[in-house]
Amino acid sequence: MAILSVKNLSISFPIDKQYYQAVDRISFSLSEGKILGIVGESGCGKSLTALSIIKLLPPKALLTADQICFNGTDILAADEHGMRELRGNDISMIFQEPMTSLNPLIKVGKQIAETVTLHQKTNNAAKEALEIMKQVGLNNVEDIYNQYPHQLSGGMRQRIMIAMAMVLKPRLLIADEPTTALDVTIQAQILDLMKQLNRKFGTAIIFISHDLGVIRQMCDEVIVMYMGNIIEVAGTEELLFNPQHPYTIGLLAAIPNPSRKKKSLFTIAGRVPGITERPAGCSFATRCGFVTEPCLRSKPPLVYQQSHGVSCFNYQDIKREIKDV
Amino acid sequence: MKREYSVYLKVGTVIITAMLIMMVVSIFFTPYDPEKMDVEHRLQGPTWKHILGTDNFGRDIFSRIMQGSQTAFTVGLVSVTIGLTIGLVIGGIAGYFGGWADNLLMRSMDAMIAFPGIIIALMFVTIWGYGITNTMIALGIMAVPRFARIARSGFLQAKELMYVKMAKSIGVSNLRIMFVHILPNIISPLIVAASLGFASAVLAEAGLSYLGLGVQPPDPSWGTMLHESQLYFNRAPLFSIAPGIMITLLVFGFNMFGDGLRDLNDPRKR
Amino acid sequence: MNYLIKRTVSIVFILLFVSILTFLVFEVIPGDPVLAKLGIDADEAQVEALREELGLNRPLAVRYASWISNAVKGDLGTSIRFDMPVMDLIKDRLGLTALITAMSLILIIVVGFPLGILIARHENIFGLGLSLLSQVGMAIPSFWLGIIITSVFGLSLKLFVPGQYVPIAEDPRAGFSYLFFVVLAIAIPNIAVIVRYLRDSVLEQKGQDYIRTARSKGGGENYIMYNHILRNALLPVITVLGMLTANVLGGSLVVEKVFNVPGIGRLLIMAVSTQDLPLVEGIVLYLAAIVVLINFGVDLLYRVIDPRINLT
Numbered sequence: 001m002a003i004l005s006v007k008n009l010s011i012s013f014p015i016d017k018q019y020y021q022a023v024d025r026i027s028f029s030l031s032e033g034k035i036l037g038i039v040g041e042s043g044c045g046k047s048l049t050a051l052s053i054i055k056l057l058p059p060k061a062l063l064t065a066d067q068i069c070f071n072g073t074d075i076l077a078a079d080e081h082g083m084r085e086l087r088g089n090d091i092s093m094i095f096q097e098p099m100t101s102l103n104p105l106i107k108v109g110k111q112i113a114e115t116v117t118l119h120q121k122t123n124n125a126a127k128e129a130l131e132i133m134k135q136v137g138l139n140n141v142e143d144i145y146n147q148y149p150h151q152l153s154g155g156m157r158q159r160i161m162i163a164m165a166m167v168l169k170p171r172l173l174i175a176d177e178p179t180t181a182l183d184v185t186i187q188a189q190i191l192d193l194m195k196q197l198n199r200k201f202g203t204a205i206i207f208i209s210h211d212l213g214v215i216r217q218m219c220d221e222v223i224v225m226y227m228g229n230i231i232e233v234a235g236t237e238e239l240l241f242n243p244q245h246p247y248t249i250g251l252l253a254a255i256p257n258p259s260r261k262k263k264s265l266f267t268i269a270g271r272v273p274g275i276t277e278r279p280a281g282c283s284f285a286t287r288c289g290f291v292t293e294p295c296l297r298s299k300p301p302l303v304y305q306q307s308h309g310v311s312c313f314n315y316q317d318i319k320r321e322i323k324d325v
Numbered sequence: 326m327k328r329e330y331s332v333y334l335k336v337g338t339v340i341i342t343a344m345l346i347m348m349v350v351s352i353f354f355t356p357y358d359p360e361k362m363d364v365e366h367r368l369q370g371p372t373w374k375h376i377l378g379t380d381n382f383g384r385d386i387f388s389r390i391m392q393g394s395q396t397a398f399t400v401g402l403v404s405v406t407i408g409l410t411i412g413l414v415i416g417g418i419a420g421y422f423g424g425w426a427d428n429l430l431m432r433s434m435d436a437m438i439a440f441p442g443i444i445i446a447l448m449f450v451t452i453w454g455y456g457i458t459n460t461m462i463a464l465g466i467m468a469v470p471r472f473a474r475i476a477r478s479g480f481l482q483a484k485e486l487m488y489v490k491m492a493k494s495i496g497v498s499n500l501r502i503m504f505v506h507i508l509p510n511i512i513s514p515l516i517v518a519a520s521l522g523f524a525s526a527v528l529a530e531a532g533l534s535y536l537g538l539g540v541q542p543p544d545p546s547w548g549t550m551l552h553e554s555q556l557y558f559n560r561a562p563l564f565s566i567a568p569g570i571m572i573t574l575l576v577f578g579f580n581m582f583g584d585g586l587r588d589l590n591d592p593r594k595r
Numbered sequence: 596m597n598y599l600i601k602r603t604v605s606i607v608f609i610l611l612f613v614s615i616l617t618f619l620v621f622e623v624i625p626g627d628p629v630l631a632k633l634g635i636d637a638d639e640a641q642v643e644a645l646r647e648e649l650g651l652n653r654p655l656a657v658r659y660a661s662w663i664s665n666a667v668k669g670d671l672g673t674s675i676r677f678d679m680p681v682m683d684l685i686k687d688r689l690g691l692t693a694l695i696t697a698m699s700l701i702l703i704i705v706v707g708f709p710l711g712i713l714i715a716r717h718e719n720i721f722g723l724g725l726s727l728l729s730q731v732g733m734a735i736p737s738f739w740l741g742i743i744i745t746s747v748f749g750l751s752l753k754l755f756v757p758g759q760y761v762p763i764a765e766d767p768r769a770g771f772s773y774l775f776f777v778v779l780a781i782a783i784p785n786i787a788v789i790v791r792y793l794r795d796s797v798l799e800q801k802g803q804d805y806i807r808t809a810r811s812k813g814g815g816e817n818y819i820m821y822n823h824i825l826r827n828a829l830l831p832v833i834t835v836l837g838m839l840t841a842n843v844l845g846g847s848l849v850v851e852k853v854f855n856v857p858g859i860g861r862l863l864i865m866a867v868s869t870q871d872l873p874l875v876e877g878i879v880l881y882l883a884a885i886v887v888l889i890n891f892g893v894d895l896l897y898r899v900i901d902p903r904i905n906l907t
Binding site for chain 3 (some may be wrong): 097101102
């Protein structure tokens, strides 16, 4: 049963009176209680995709889609009031920078309790906040409740953010690079915590990252995005061991791997084109080593073999070519 | 409003340019001799001959307004130059060399900021006397701390930059580093401060001259005109209104220009 | 306590510096005050006697020391023109100027804050228009505004008699209504200043990450404005209040003349135009000390309110 289903989602921005596509007709769905990873370089549209699900895009952004359906609610049709009831209650979000994402002048406990009071008429908000603070692995919660964000460590702040998002046990949690700003050891703890909460409360998670290593630890399924397009989608293991798209292959090869000491570090040549200079055909054509004439003319559709989708005209040839080397 | 700064810049530039044109024209041409008295036609209302009327000595107000712009620009330019020069030296030394020199100089700047600007100016003219020259010097000194602070923080930051360290390591002299390598990098905040400083100088000069302690007659100044006009508001309201509007416009123009420029250089506001 | 000690030391230093500066400025005055007092015909013995009496034969440092220690004790010397202790003259006038300053600050806050928030909430052509208007307001010379107010409300509408200030002690109602117009002239340009700062501050906070977080929790626009943005936006504006106090005081000095109000500004201007040096010196020192202390208070307030700054 899909808790979230998105069909042909596009996001565009006006630059000098002309609209440019930042996200281009992407479709995906997420099953209840699962963790979906979205991976890609910065500017590929992964954060915008996440923000569009709770309709928190920048005001200038133009959002179109055939469907965004969450748990039976039509998000596309929902008005601001309806969205407000969903946010924090059924769909929560955590962000990359826990320091700047918390209000510097409000005690962290109050900020957690605020999620409760925004949605329920209750006198128990503080109690619920303390309870969830324990659940996210904080000690001395009574003391921490009365502290300000700057008094806590980075890891603790991110735990506060998670507590704030999880206090009402939402059905869906959107995590936008939640560990990027943290030290590696803290990162592992936070990932662990999110997995735990996912199991305990059955909260589905959309996990956004540029780090395939982190994605691998966390996710059941992975979407690879490049310049506003989904170029490949598959189960995590399948994607990691059987990548099809030259971009995914490149990404995986760029991860330093001790077992392949001799080979030089693989890099993807060139840079991501700016939003105003997107090619007409395949978006990866400008950097692809296997580019052919059709790639420049039209955009390759996302073709599925079982549950593994890839958007490339030549993926079978490429596979053969790489094997031969 | 993402493009607010461009509106500010445009408005500021238009006003300043218009004022500049008026000033340049007034050097060569005014409808009447601004000094020529005509007591028989004093305090007249606006007519086709005198579009802003005449003052208490029968002088053409429009011509005096035009000529007053020369004083305003001179005072603004000279006092900003004085403030900028001294401020740059003080801030440069404080920021570049640091240590006790920094402490002493910047604490002195703090002390100067403690005085409301007009008090510094009043103190100065008490001792050295009134008149346009002393007014300009007083206002220039008043502006020193503002420039010194900007220069100091600029030099402080620039000192840590790699290329400055490199230049130092290959034996480029301190003075050359300061003026050839660092100065161009802090020029834009200084221009912003100069523009805003110009506005405050014009405003302060008007205040001093209104009190009769700044520019002295017969030197034409908008502030002096306000000083002379106050008694005659009922008979010739334009005599008071016109100089005030000119001061407001010029100050507004330079403030807008400075603010617009600052936002243009602020990546967060673009 | 570290901050308080540091800050107190720096306050003392600044005050010391202000006093030295004031003292030196009046020391380098051209001309000889003794000759000025006795006239050039005075004979040698007379001049010498007066020098001795005024203590002008002592070294500069000694003279400064005695001047400043007297000043601390409340003795700022004697006014030449009024032949009265400077301190008494200041005391007589200071109350009125302080009242005007306080009334102006209240008006600035009461009008400026809501207006700034209102403007910040309209990020459209209306907001741009109002922000341009506030820029115009900042450019208006307060004394000119005073002249306009005098003629419109005083001469034309006859709401008060220009130049005829009735002391509050005699007739509180007439006194306050007269002062209201004085305050209006001082406050309007400063209201524009605060509106502009507040608007910039609110707009800056609007773009912060934590606002997005508050939205993601389900907060509405109004809720977020009053519970999240304002708290953060008002804090930096507090520091502007310190600067504004100096502005208002400076404005009051000039506007007092427009309205013929017997405050410290009138006294200072009279002292300047009659070259009454001890009086000018005393007033300058006094006002500077007040501004320094007010800024200290504002800074302290800021630190007490902002939890991110630790006082200890």
